[in-house]
Amino acid sequence: MTRTTTDFHLRAGSAAAGPYALDIGPESAGWGYSSLRVLELGPGESHTFPTGESEWIVLPLSGGCTVEAEGQTLELHGRESVFTAVSDFAYVPRDAEVTLGSAAGGRFALTGARCERRLPVRYGAAADVPVELRGSGQCSRQVNNFGAASVFEADKLIAVEVLTPGGNWSSYPPHKHDEHREGVESELEEIYYYEIAPHHTPDGRSTEGLGYQRVTPSGHGRGTDVLAEVRSGDAVLIPDGWHGPSMAAPGHDMYYLNVMAGPGVDRAWLICDHPDHAWIRGAWADTPMDPRLPLYGAKESAEARAGSREEEGER
Numbered sequence: 001m002t003r004t005t006t007d008f009h010l011r012a013g014s015a016a017a018g019p020y021a022l023d024i025g026p027e028s029a030g031w032g033y034s035s036l037r038v039l040e041l042g043p044g045e046s047h048t049f050p051t052g053e054s055e056w057i058v059l060p061l062s063g064g065c066t067v068e069a070e071g072q073t074l075e076l077h078g079r080e081s082v083f084t085a086v087s088d089f090a091y092v093p094r095d096a097e098v099t100l101g102s103a104a105g106g107r108f109a110l111t112g113a114r115c116e117r118r119l120p121v122r123y124g125a126a127a128d129v130p131v132e133l134r135g136s137g138q139c140s141r142q143v144n145n146f147g148a149a150s151v152f153e154a155d156k157l158i159a160v161e162v163l164t165p166g167g168n169w170s171s172y173p174p175h176k177h178d179e180h181r182e183g184v185e186s187e188l189e190e191i192y193y194y195e196i197a198p199h200h201t202p203d204g205r206s207t208e209g210l211g212y213q214r215v216t217p218s219g220h221g222r223g224t225d226v227l228a229e230v231r232s233g234d235a236v237l238i239p240d241g242w243h244g245p246s247m248a249a250p251g252h253d254m255y256y257l258n259v260m261a262g263p264g265v266d267r268a269w270l271i272c273d274h275p276d277h278a279w280i281r282g283a284w285a286d287t288p289m290d291p292r293l294p295l296y297g298a299k300e301s302a303e304a305r306a307g308s309r310e311e312e313g314e315r
Helices: 280-286 298-314
Strands: 020-024 034-041 046-050 054-069 072-079 089-092 097-101 106-114 122-124 131-134 141-147 158-164 178-181 185-187 189-196 211-216 226-230 235-238 242-248 254-261
Touching: 020 235, 034 046, 034 054, 034 097, 034 189, 034 254, 054 141, 072 089, 106 254, 158 242, 189 211, 189 226, 189 242, 211 235, 226 235, 242 254
Parallel strands: none
Antiparallel strands: 020 034, 034 106, 046 097, 054 072, 054 089, 054 097, 054 106, 089 122, 131 141, 141 158, 158 254, 178 185, 189 235, 189 254, 211 226, 211 242
């Protein structure tokens, strides 16, 4: 049976639970692996949670925090917002207790996946995050590969950030990863979490940003079918189907955080392009990259944070 947009598009606040502004897990999503929580902490506040059967990456969306787990304390310097810098992050294993604390407050994404192996606590530096430019022309976008399968070790979890300048399409051509085909396609559940930049007018007014997300049935799984207008704080669940494009409205840069996990023995992101739209990749070589990209790079993000800390020390 084909399910519709309302089954998979979670508007901001609709999936809040307890201390979390967004709480998506295998039970609520009706699948086996992927999780995402968004935690908002006020100045001086802290939050402790058990990791349970899942491994987690703590990723600052705005602000910085400390992460305490397994007798270690990691300091995450974070960032002002997802539109200003790459962030550092922390990995914590399953079957552990984790405490997040923030002196100045902030918003933090907890990206998780049910897993089997128990790996050690680790710190991920912002300067080590590969920043990739994909596509070209109006299909140009930036990918911060902090938790990509080939970049950072985990058991099941794959997580990346995508930034799409206003007016561009990303997650294009539409693609899928909803069945296992050795060496060709991975079976992965996926969560998209969005933040959309507002537009500020010269007279000081601010217009809320928006974008659009499309998912079409692939003939596998639940027959996921979504056409959603997405705004900051929204999420879209993609258990299966061709997903894309993700469309950024002109004047509003789009950010989304992708969280993926699945049953495969090998942790890999292998996709299959929609046959009706795969031709677009062949056109990219003749079209320049959008000159607005990158919005920022990993190295400059790290240097900016270091400079800010030095200034604070001087004051």
